[in-house]
Amino acid sequence: MAKAVALLSGGLDSTLAVRLMLEQGVEVEVLHFLTVFCTCSTRGCALEARKVSEKFAVPLKVVDITKSFIEVVKSPKHGYGKNLNPCIDCRLLMLGLAKEYMEEVGASFIVTGEVLGQRPMSQRRDALKMIDRDSKLEGLILRPLSAKFFEPTIPEKKGWVDREKLLGLSGRSRKPQIALARTYGLEDYPCPAGGCLLTDPGFSKRMRDLLEQGDFSINDCLLLKLGRHFRLDRATKVIVGRNEEENQSLESLARPGDLLLETFEVPGALVILRGEIKEGNINMAARTAARYSKAKDEPLAKVVFRRKDAENSRQVLEIKPASDEEIRPFLIGL
Ligand code: SF4
Numbered sequence: 001m002a003k004a005v006a007l008l009s010g011g012l013d014s015t016l017a018v019r020l021m022l023e024q025g026v027e028v029e030v031l032h033f034l035t036v037f038c039t040c041s042t043r044g045c046a047l048e049a050r051k052v053s054e055k056f057a058v059p060l061k062v063v064d065i066t067k068s069f070i071e072v073v074k075s076p077k078h079g080y081g082k083n084l085n086p087c088i089d090c091r092l093l094m095l096g097l098a099k100e101y102m103e104e105v106g107a108s109f110i111v112t113g114e115v116l117g118q119r120p121m122s123q124r125r126d127a128l129k130m131i132d133r134d135s136k137l138e139g140l141i142l143r144p145l146s147a148k149f150f151e152p153t154i155p156e157k158k159g160w161v162d163r164e165k166l167l168g169l170s171g172r173s174r175k176p177q178i179a180l181a182r183t184y185g186l187e188d189y190p191c192p193a194g195g196c197l198l199t200d201p202g203f204s205k206r207m208r209d210l211l212e213q214g215d216f217s218i219n220d221c222l223l224l225k226l227g228r229h230f231r232l233d234r235a236t237k238v239i240v241g242r243n244e245e246e247n248q249s250l251e252s253l254a255r256p257g258d259l260l261l262e263t264f265e266v267p268g269a270l271v272i273l274r275g276e277i278k279e280g281n282i283n284m285a286a287r288t289a290a291r292y293s294k295a296k297d298e299p300l301a302k303v304v305f306r307r308k309d310a311e312n313s314r315q316v317l318e319i320k321p322a323s324d325e326e327i328r329p330f331l332i333g334l
Contacts, residue, residue, distance in 0.1 A: 002160035010048025014113030039195030087122035205333030236275025256309035268293025290321035
């Protein structure tokens with residue numbers, strides 16, 4: 001029996017690709033890559049992949065590729081898509097790792113849920129061809145959903161897979177996949193297209209701002225998913241929670257050295273000041289905290305601030321809330 005490694009996002013297309021292979025008697029191991037830029041929560045995505053692996057009783061390996069992926073995002077050889085999505089280099093990274101895994105587990109080819117023409121950057125015919133070549137996997141990547149549009153791959157030529165039973169789907173419509181899912185009794189696929197924040201224009205602006213400043217951490221990337229972001233200077237940002245849930249997440253993501261600010265005795269947002277903790281920046285962060293509180297129209301508001309790593313560093317500042325005109329020039333994205 002032929003064995004394949006399938007890239008499984010947990011979305012519908014890759015799930016169907018695995019199902020089509022199992023139907024042909026191929027032994028499948030699935031590989032799920034996580035990055036900090038998944039639109040579903042990191043845990044959520046892996047959970048979907050886990051559900052699929054359990055449903056089909058196939059072994060699953062989950063790999064967090066955030067570190068290498070960030071290096072790709074910093075300078076992609078093949079450039080970005082419409083936003084900050086380096087899709088071609090991303091696929092090359094994933095396929096390179098999948099190739100290593102294929103060799104490790106003694107599989108003979110790789111299966112993906114890619115559909116010709118579904119994504120403008122990485123799923124064009126020429127891009128897919130280049131990806132096959134540059135990943136040194138020519139003839140070894142089978143895309144069962146669109147196979148009829150491509151030259152037969154090695155697994156088809158060798159008869160491990162029956163080409164006649166592969167599909168000829170293309171384009172952005174997901175209707176055929178949804179219909180196929182129904183015939184397989186697959187109903188629970190909450191992340192149908194898979195998702196990546198780097199395709200989002202607002203998130204990409206924030207990420208670009210981070211890239212322009214040079215050094216950053218995974219924690220900085222996680223913060224980009226939350227709140228409103230303001231850049232005060234090259235080293236310093238203010239991040240404002242938009243609701244209670246975000247306030248709590250900001251508190252848990254704050255690092256030693258960050259300053260946390262919130263209005264005193266008046267409901268408002270939790271604000272993080274990260275970077276140069278100097279008087280001018282503290283004042284601006286405090287005025288921003290006052291702006292996003294019930295005291296925004298008062299002449300003065302009390303703002304309490306403390307260092308994340310020093311609970312006894314609490315101080316109170318009485319300050320004029322910032323106006324929208326004052327803070328707008330500092331706003332990044334969204
Ligand atoms: S959308 Fe994001 S995860 Fe998907 S290929 Fe592009 S960069 Fe990679």
